[in-house]
Amino acid sequence: MQVTVDLVVLTIREGALCALLIxxxxxxxxxxxxxxxxFVLDDEDLMDAATRELAEETxxxxxxxxxxxxATYGEPRRDPRGRVITVAYLALVPDLPAPLAGSDASAASWxxxxxxxxxxxxxxxxxxxxxxxxxxxxxxxxxxxxxxxEFTIAELRAVYEAVWGVSLDPRNFHRKVTTxxxxxxxxxxxxxxxxxxxxxxFTRGTASVLYPPMLRPATAAD
Amino acid sequence: MQVTVDLVVLTIREGALCALLIxxxxxxxxxxxxxxxxFVLDDEDLMDAATRELAEETxxxxxxxxxxxxATYGEPRRDPRGRVITVAYLALVPDLPAPLAGSDASAASWxxxxxxxxxxxxxxxxxxxxxxxxxxxxxxxxxxxxxxxEFTIAELRAVYEAVWGVSLDPRNFHRKVTTxxxxxxxxxxxxxxxxxxxxxxFTRGTASVLYPPMLRPATAAD
DNA sequence: CCAAAAGTGTTAGTGCTACACCCATGG
DNA sequence: CCATGGGTGTAGCACTAACACTTTTGG
Numbered sequence: 001m002q003v004t005v006d007l008v009v010l011t012i013r014e015g016a017l018c019a020l021l022i023x024x025x026x027x028x029x030x031x032x033x034x035x036x037x038x039f040v041l042d043d044e045d046l047m048d049a050a051t052r053e054l055a056e057e058t059x060x061x062x063x064x065x066x067x068x069x070x071a072t073y074g075e076p077r078r079d080p081r082g083r084v085i086t087v088a089y090l091a092l093v094p095d096l097p098a099p100l101a102g103s104d105a106s107a108a109s110w111x112x113x114x115x116x117x118x119x120x121x122x123x124x125x126x127x128x129x130x131x132x133x134x135x136x137x138x139x140x141x142x143x144x145x146x147x148x149x150e151f152t153i154a155e156l157r158a159v160y161e162a163v164w165g166v167s168l169d170p171r172n173f174h175r176k177v178t179t180x181x182x183x184x185x186x187x188x189x190x191x192x193x194x195x196x197x198x199x200x201x202f203t204r205g206t207a208s209v210l211y212p213p214m215l216r217p218a219t220a221a222d
Numbered sequence: 223m224q225v226t227v228d229l230v231v232l233t234i235r236e237g238a239l240c241a242l243l244i245x246x247x248x249x250x251x252x253x254x255x256x257x258x259x260x261f262v263l264d265d266e267d268l269m270d271a272a273t274r275e276l277a278e279e280t281x282x283x284x285x286x287x288x289x290x291x292x293a294t295y296g297e298p299r300r301d302p303r304g305r306v307i308t309v310a311y312l313a314l315v316p317d318l319p320a321p322l323a324g325s326d327a328s329a330a331s332w333x334x335x336x337x338x339x340x341x342x343x344x345x346x347x348x349x350x351x352x353x354x355x356x357x358x359x360x361x362x363x364x365x366x367x368x369x370x371x372e373f374t375i376a377e378l379r380a381v382y383e384a385v386w387g388v389s390l391d392p393r394n395f396h397r398k399v400t401t402x403x404x405x406x407x408x409x410x411x412x413x414x415x416x417x418x419x420x421x422x423x424f425t426r427g428t429a430s431v432l433y434p435p436m437l438r439p440a441t442a443a444d
Numbered sequence: 445c446c447a448a449a450a451g452t453g454t455t456a457g458t459g460c461t462a463c464a465c466c467c468a469t470g471g
Numbered sequence: 472c473c474a475t476g477g478g479t480g481t482a483g484c485a486c487t488a489a490c491a492c493t494t495t496t497g498g
Contacts, residue, residue, distance in 0.1 A: 001225050001262070003296070003307055040223070042305065046296040072294040072309050074225070074268035083264065085225055085307075087294050154449080172488065174451060196449025197495040212486070376477080394461065396478060412468095418476030419468040434459070 002084045005049045006037035006122070008070060008129030009058060009091040010163075011110065012146050017162045018110040019126060020057060021118070025107060028080050029119030035126065036108060037086065050089035057108055058096060065093035066145035070129055078121045090129045092145040130163075137163055139213040141183050144204040150187060152199035153177055166217050176214065182207025224306045227271045228259030228344070230292060230351030231280060231313040232385075233332065234368050239384045240332040241348060242279060243340070247329060250302050251341030257348065258330060259308065272311040279330055280318060287315035288367035292351050300343045312351045314367040352385075359385055361435040363405050366426040372409060374421035375399055388439050398436065404429025 009020035021033040036057040040049045046069070051062055067089055074085040113130065116123060136142050137160060144151070146159045157173045160166075177183055184202040192198045231242035243255040258279040262271045269291070273284055289311055296307040335352065338345060358364050365381045366373070379395045382388075399405055406424040414420045 001223060003223050003225070040296070043298050045298060046294065046307070069293055071291055072268065074262070074309070076265050076267060085268070085309075087296070087307075153451090169488075169490090170449080171451070171490080176487085178451095192496075194449075195447075195497065197451080199450060215487075374477090391462075392476080393463080393478070398460085400478095414469075416476075417470065417474075419478080421477060437460075 002082065003040045004037050004084055004086045005040060005046060005053060006035040006086045006088045006125060007050060007053055007057065007091055008035060008088060008126055009054065009093060010129065010133055010146075011093050011095050012159055012162045013095050013110055013112075015158055015162055016112040017130070018112050019115065019130075020108055021111045021115070022057070023107040023109075024119055032117065032119040033111065033115065033122075034119035035088075035122045040087075046087050047089075050087075050091075054089075054091050058091075058093060060093050060096060062091075064149075065091055066142055067091045070125070070132060073121055073125060075121065086125075088125045088129065090132055092133060092142060094146060094148045134163055134216070137214065138216055139210055141205065141207055141210055144184070147204075150201045150203055152191065152193060152201060153184075154193070154199060156184070156202075160214070164216055168217075180207075180210055180212070181205075183210060224304065225262045226259050226306055226308045227262055227268060227275060228257040228308045228310045228347060229272060229275055229279070229313055230257060230310060230348055231276065231315060232351065232355055232368075233315050233317050234381055234384045235317050235332055235334075237380055237384055238334040239352070240334050241337065241352075242330055243333045243337070244279070245329040245331075246341055254339065254341040255333065255337065255344075256341035257310075257344045262309075268309050269311075272309075272313075276311075276313055280313075280315060282315050282318060284313075286367075286371075287313060288364055289313045292347070292354060295343055295347060297343065308347075310347045310351065312354055314355060314364060316368060316370045356385055356438070359436065360438055361432055363427065363429055363432055366406070369426075372423045372425055374413065374415060374423060375406075376415070376421060378406070378424075382436070386438055390439075402429075402432055402434070403427075405432060 007020070011018055011020070020036060022036050024030055024032050024034050036053060038053055040046060047067070050067060054067060055061060070088040070090040072085060072087045076083060078084070115126070118126060143156055143159045147155055153174050154170065156177060157168055157170060160168055160173070182205040185205045187201045187203060189201045190198040191201050229242070233240055233242070242258060244258050246252055246254050246256050258275060260275055262268060272289060276289060277283060292310040292312040294307060294309045298305060300306065337348070340348065359382060365378055368381045369377055375396050376392065378399060379390055379392060382390055382395070404427040407427045409423045409425060411423045412420040413423050
């Protein structure tokens with residue numbers, strides 16, 4: 001039985017939730033989009049394999065973003081070449097200025113969601129990954145994994161709005177984030193982003209679980 | 223690479239959270255307690271393998287309880303016999319009057335938690351399973367999977383108290399459960415359990431996600 | 445001065461906690 | 472009648488949603 005890892009790598013680009021996808025150069029599913037991934041080496045831990053693939057595809061270390069196991073998919077005929085089980089990982093990374101340099105990355109690109117028609121059972125895996133990300137923004141501080149090391153409250157709000165597909169009240173969002181213990185930490189510095197009053201710059205706080213959680217409005221959309 | 227499924231099977235017995243464990247008859251870890259599990263067959267889906275193992279060990283179908291994928295563990299040296307990856311599943315089942323009849327089940331028994339010193343990395347897997355169960359009681363109606371088809375509110379409360387290791391106010395718990403849309407459905411019948419006023423009998427409702435969620439008191443204990 | 449974005453104050457409503465209180469049964 | 476557990480009512484507190492309002496910048 002063969003074992004692979006596949007990656008659902010998400011980021012926010014220009015206000016839209018995007019996934020990192022590769023265009024397959026060989027059969028099966030030649031020319032179709034697919035999740036990046038590859039075989040687990042003989043003496044390699046699963047998480048190490050995922051970290052390696054992430055670095056190869058994005059040039060990003062796990063330090064900047066977030067990487068966690070998503071689920072394992074093992075339906076007997078999911079790969080026409082034979083019995084292959086895949087352990088899917090979910091990565092949340094900041095919008096990378098780096099040009100996706102790397103060996104396997106030649107055909108990799110950021111695709112705005114939703115997307116359909118991926119190879120294998122990757123539609124399902126991607127959907128599960130997005131659903132996990134949506135759920136985790138509610139009760140963890142993971143939204144900050146989409147942001148650079150320093151960010152404004154408006155940028156953090158844009159993450160929630162892109163992932164959840166809703167718009168949030170800027171005033172209440174600001175209060176909620178800044179008063180929730182350990183979510184963000186002020187640097188004291190300010191920055192001009194666009195028009196209007198300069199915004200304060202924040203860094204990630206120490207809390208990983210938010211209490212009370214962020215509340216997702218009832219209106220779910222895509 | 224070999225692939226197994228291992229099961230974290232939890233139930234409530236006499237007010238205590240218990241896990242189904244087997245005593246290993248062969249090396250490695252001979253005589254040690256371990257999670258039930260076994261190899262995935264060549265043409266078998268992972269979930270099917272888990273369902274099969276659950277039936278073999280407990281004689282229970284998935285209909286009565288609940289079965290979901292937990293996580294996958296693949297550290298290279300987790301099994302001294304070679305590279306074995308295991309996909310762990312979490313099962314929540316009612317207290318079974320049936321005597322655990324089955325082929326592999328000769329050495330299976332319910333062990334009250336916490337327990338330590340299991341074979342392989344099963345301590346870790348069991349801990350992750352219990353943690354998942356604790357978390358899911360908060361925002362899903364899964365607590366009812368621990369109960370028989372018909373149950374009283376007090377029995378449902380005993381599930382929360384056993385899994386969370388806390389005591390809950392019976393009055394507020396009753397109101398919360400009965401007013402949360404779709405959690406439980408009254409049968410109209412009553413039953414005498416012990417002393418005191420007869421309690422109403424309920425069945426599982428149609429909701430799987432609870433909104434608003436049950437709140438776990440801040441005091442965490444084991 | 446005006447538009448735009450950042451950030452603060454206030455009010456009404458919802459849900460939770462704590463606990464007083466009533467209900468229905470066995471002994 | 473009393474003990475015991477089932478179930479309802481209610482006051483105070485925490486948090487949220489909605490929105491008026493002030494602050495700080497560029498044009």
